[in-house]
Amino acid sequence: MKRYGVWRLLKEGLTGDRGWEPVWREPEPKRSYDVVIVGGGGHGLATAYYLATEFGVTDVAVLEKGDLGTGNVGRNTTIVRSNYMLGPNAHFYEHALRLWESLERELNFNTMVSQRGVLNLYHSDAQRDAYARRGNTMRLAGIDAELLNRQQVRELVPVLDYDDARFPIEGGLLQRRGGTVRHDAVAWGYARAADDRGVDLIQRCEVTGLDVEGGRVTGVRTTRGPIRANKVGLAVAGHTTEVARLAGIELPVESHVLQAYVTEGVKPLLDVVVTFGAGHFYVSQSDKGGLVYGGDLDGYNSYAQRGNLPNMRHVMTAGMAMMPCLGRLRLLRQWGGVMDMSFDGSPFICKTGIAGLYLNGGWCYGGFKATPGSGWCFAHTIARDEPHPLNAAFTIERFREGRMLDEKGVGPHPWIQ
Numbered sequence: 001m002k003r004y005g006v007w008r009l010l011k012e013g014l015t016g017d018r019g020w021e022p023v024w025r026e027p028e029p030k031r032s033y034d035v036v037i038v039g040g041g042g043h044g045l046a047t048a049y050y051l052a053t054e055f056g057v058t059d060v061a062v063l064e065k066g067d068l069g070t071g072n073v074g075r076n077t078t079i080v081r082s083n084y085m086l087g088p089n090a091h092f093y094e095h096a097l098r099l100w101e102s103l104e105r106e107l108n109f110n111t112m113v114s115q116r117g118v119l120n121l122y123h124s125d126a127q128r129d130a131y132a133r134r135g136n137t138m139r140l141a142g143i144d145a146e147l148l149n150r151q152q153v154r155e156l157v158p159v160l161d162y163d164d165a166r167f168p169i170e171g172g173l174l175q176r177r178g179g180t181v182r183h184d185a186v187a188w189g190y191a192r193a194a195d196d197r198g199v200d201l202i203q204r205c206e207v208t209g210l211d212v213e214g215g216r217v218t219g220v221r222t223t224r225g226p227i228r229a230n231k232v233g234l235a236v237a238g239h240t241t242e243v244a245r246l247a248g249i250e251l252p253v254e255s256h257v258l259q260a261y262v263t264e265g266v267k268p269l270l271d272v273v274v275t276f277g278a279g280h281f282y283v284s285q286s287d288k289g290g291l292v293y294g295g296d297l298d299g300y301n302s303y304a305q306r307g308n309l310p311n312m313r314h315v316m317t318a319g320m321a322m323m324p325c326l327g328r329l330r331l332l333r334q335w336g337g338v339m340d341m342s343f344d345g346s347p348f349i350c351k352t353g354i355a356g357l358y359l360n361g362g363w364c365y366g367g368f369k370a371t372p373g374s375g376w377c378f379a380h381t382i383a384r385d386e387p388h389p390l391n392a393a394f395t396i397e398r399f400r401e402g403r404m405l406d407e408k409g410v411g412p413h414p415w416i417q
């Protein structure tokens with residue numbers, strides 16, 4: 001693999017950047033592969049990369065219906081963290097965070113990993129107690145967490161409203177190792193590294209059918225012809241229900257729109273990711289200076305990659321309640337992505353009832369931070385035909401068996417594992 005280094009950058013910079021070659025090949029699909037991954041988002045690309053590097057499986061194709069990285073991997077608000085409370089989620093997301101910490105060296109690609117901290121604000125005694133419980137549980141699992149009081153939060157993030165806020169800020173739960181990672185660079189970095197290990201990345205190739213014979217998957221049908229495969233992994237995020245249905249699998253998942261917003265660039269204002277505990281709002285500042293923020297889902301099922309005005313208004317209102325200076329900034333861009341919402345807020349990385357067919361999905365709002373861990377565990381599950389202990393709980397059967405992973409604590413059995 002051509003490695004990026006300072007001398008090459010200098011040379012190209014001085015000679016008009018004309019010497020760069022394409023970062024990955026554009027191969028024609030072969031008639032058959034050992035493993036086909038459907039979906040060239042972050043999870044699909046990371047899976048292909050770890051199949052090749054960790055498990056020695058290199059006869060792999062990633063089939064992407066559009067262009068690599070144009071799905072949610074390039075649409076999210078770039079936040080990474082592992083501040084989960086339930087055991088299976090906490091250990092899985094911590095594994096992912098550790099992989100983020102070494103990703104740039106691993107891929108020789110600048111993914112702009114920035115561990116600037118993620119702060120969840122609390123506004124009442126009850127919320128403080130819930131965060132204290134979560135922080136203590138995290139620390140017992142070996143994950144960093146600090147409970148800050150109002151003064152400590154004020155010193156860390158002076159730009160919030162502490163004097164006249166609609167929901168007074170009482171403190172926050174901080175994970176210093178959390179932060180942001182440049183999302184599209186993650187897709188490009190994994191794509192380049194997977195291609196270099198021999199993985200075929202096939203763009204503009206939609207999977208329209210899954211072939212199953214005698215209870216075993218035998219291949220896929222695509223807009224570029226049929227492709228046989230011993231194993232097929234689905235990693236299509238917001239389209240999980242549609243694609244799983246091609247094999248007759250009905251999933252407890254709904255597709256919803258989530259929007260993101262970016263303001264004009266301003267001087268450094270905010271060097272931590274902050275989430276507002278009195279509503280669903282979160283904000284960080286990008287390296288270009290824009291404030292990047294978002295809130296809750298639009299609240300109706302949709303496959304449209306755009307949102308609507310009522311939710312935009314709702315997000316702006318929550319943002320202003322926490323950080324009134326936001327109102328002085330002009331909104332530069334807004335977009336939406338399709339989320340595969342599972343009914344307990346936790347994902348699937350598992351085998352299915354069809355031999356050789358594997359499922360990765362149900363990422364809800366939080367799949368970006370999972371990307372390396374998800375790819376690693378999915379690759380393990382596909383290569384070994386059994387889950388790794390880190391993803392053993394992320395099955396579809398948990399819904400039938402009543403073993404929810406209700407991380408939000410809002411279901412009938414909150415936080416019971």
Ligand SMILES: Cc1cc2nc3c(=O)[nH]c(=O)nc-3n(C[C@H](O)[C@H](O)[C@H](O)COP(=O)(O)OP(=O)(O)OC[C@H]3O[C@@H](n4cnc5c(N)ncnc54)[C@H](O)[C@@H]3O)c2cc1C
Pocket residue numbers: 038039040041042043044063064065066067069070071072073074075076077078079080205206207208235236237238239243258259260294335336337338339363364365366367368369370
């Ligand atoms: C506005 C927004 C903000 C977000 N913010 C965060 C955040 O801050 N932190 C966080 O952790 N998560 C966040 N997320 C969630 C996160 O982006 C997703 O959970 C995650 O990216 C999903 O995995 P992926 O990258 O593989 O998805 P995608 O990039 O969507 O990849 C799936 C791919 O499958 C392809 N595909 C679908 N159907 C087919 C088919 N039939 N054949 C072939 N290809 C197909 C699609 O074209 C797509 O490229 C956010 C999401 C949105 C929309």
